[in-house]
Amino acid sequence: MQLNGKVAVVTGSGRGLGLAYAKALAAAGAAVVVNDVDAGTAAAAVKEIEDAGGRAVAQPAEVGTAQAAQTLVDRAVDAFGRLDIMVTNAGVLRDRVLWKMTDDDFDTVVRVHLRGTFTCVRAAVQHMREQGDGGRVIVAGSPAGQRGNFGQTNYAAAKAGIAAMVRTWAMELERAGITANAVIPVAATAMTRTIPAFAPHIEALEQHGTPLPDSLRKAEGFGTPEDVAPLVAFLASDAAAGITGQCIGIGGDRLALWSHPQEIAVAYADGGWSAETIAAAWPVSVGRTPETYGIPAPRTQEETAR
Structure with missing residues (x-):
């Protein structure tokens, strides 16, 4: 899994999952461009990586525009001479039920997640294709994008779009030796802190270092950002x-x-279907077992004990 000589950009890597990804890539030998909307947060992440023996530079930017994406690619090339790995992790939330969601709520989330992924990957693969020796695109999906989630019309739509883009890019980039995959993480972050079944465990982990129980780590597939990071390092490697x-x-x-x-x-x-024949056939054919929707709700400690 060695990434010596490789260069990566990780968007939204000042903290949380993005920081864990950047640290894992640096530990495997890659030089990393750390991106965060806040310059101080990005600089602190770079120091943490350098203190551990890694190589990193900061590039503050709010992803979403073509200009921001090009700035990140240029920073990688200027600082380290090339770009091999693009990891798009930056994101925001504006959770509201459909009838209360504003245009700005929707547009902000789609701009950062969906458009931000598109612009960053486009800029990256343009450079990777010019380099001519392949590359890795690793993007952040979500269970919400796979199944939907209450109050997350904007977020679920963006993440579903990201999954669809990955499937398209896999075809378009194959001849250039560039892979494209989505990571679907479930981890203790600011985004999952609001879930009642997870909240007390995240608090105990952060305040007292109490390990997450097996009921979460196995049954719910819920862990720490550091549990997710090895998948990013693997997908960035020659082994993948x-x-x-x-x-x-x-x-x-x-x-x-x-x-x-x-x-x-x-x-x-x-001869085709009429509305009446669909109504008659639905319960005994294609509609006999409808698909489920929504992320299955994790059980609280009290519910598990009952």
């Missing part, structure tokens, strides 16, 4: 050269491959 177009889940002790959407039941009618 044959893996592309995949959505891969990781959290706690669990590693999983998410399925792509596909037809699961089919029915036919000679």
